[in-house]
Amino acid sequence: MAKIITADEAAAMVSDGDTILVGGFLAVGSPEAICDALVSSNVKNLTLICNDTGWPERGVGKLIINKQFKKVIASHLGTNKETGRQMSEGELEVELNPQGTLIERIRAGGVGLGGFYTPTGVGTPVAEGKETRVINGREMLLEMPLRGKFAFIKAFVGDKHGNLRYQATGRNFNPEIALAADIVIAEVDHLVDFMDPDDVVTPGVLVDYIVRRDI
Template sequence: MNKIIPTTEEAMAFIKDGSTLVVGGFGLCGIPEHLIAAVKNSGASNLTVVSNNCGVDDFGLGQLLENKQISKMVASYVGENKRFEQQFLNGELEVELVPQGTLAERLRAGGAGIPAFYTATGVDTPVAEGKEEKTFDGKRYIMERGIVGDVALVKAWKADPFGNLVYRKTSRNFNPLVAAAGKVTIVEVEELVDLGELDPDQIHTPGIYVQHIFVGDSFEKRIERRTVATVEGGNGQ
């Protein structure tokens, strides 16, 4: 039952050319930075990546664009990455933009074994193009498919050897949904604790969803965009 792997390279054995990756994080918060770097170093290509966004040019998922490893990106927001923009405009990158709540629900549905669901979000917009539509109680809905990845890459704060996970504050974001939506789920964790140390009532992702755990030794935790305000009448910021 011990799911610990010693290196990120060992985790890369599950990622092949053409794999679909579902990846946790929101902006640069709660991203599995070591695992993403390992994917870059692995050279795996023609990847479909599902995540809230694609990081920035030199950090997070944006690193995978450097070697053109991503062929399709499914995301809610893509505005912080110039290389992403250029590859899209050049026709080198396929992009599927999904409303953020719909993306979250597609991942949740995939993890729950639900193949599809109906939502009113996107009706009468380009999001609805080519999708089945039905009317319920006089209101129009479009069908969205659940998402299941070949591999899920997740960032957690604490884990025990069985793979029970606890996330820290806002880094929880998409990670629990992603953890359930992978056929193989690999977790990058900051702290490994002994069995029984985690309060069962505080576990966010049960170990049943997790196949492998990597314990990182350092984390950059970069701030995506630092915004400061000048205090009126003061000298500081």
């Protein structure tokens, strides 16, 4: 059974210097109540693994504004100018990954793979310093797995066993992130007693804690 906690209790588990993975795509499908609680807790020197750095007023973007990260691993920063400012002034380390490479690195980290070879990024700045190999006649880059201490994900429906279902394009990075962290905390819009097993996208055994948005 997943334990039901508040967003503040979720944020209080995070310590300075931790690596967190956060679901969402430009804050769609992001655990916004947990992000807000992390801003209030003011925990610092975090490493963020997320598709993007959201918007200044939404999602993980608020933590950027509050200068809570020392490093960000993401595919896109364009919607939050503060990320670019902190990066160019040397306040924040940023590692840009192609989106497909980023999600596959997270997937590899979650499913026990030691990395993978991809054609994406060959001949571009992404290839710098990476091992290459020709596979089936095509040059590929070796990309390494990613994991973190906490996964903060967002689902539309959860049940008391931790099973999760997403809605529409709110699914995005969330299912892969749920496998790639030591402690998984899901923010859900609706909590039910149990779900039709066929509807479950993320198996409940992965989810340690649930933060409800419906009370």
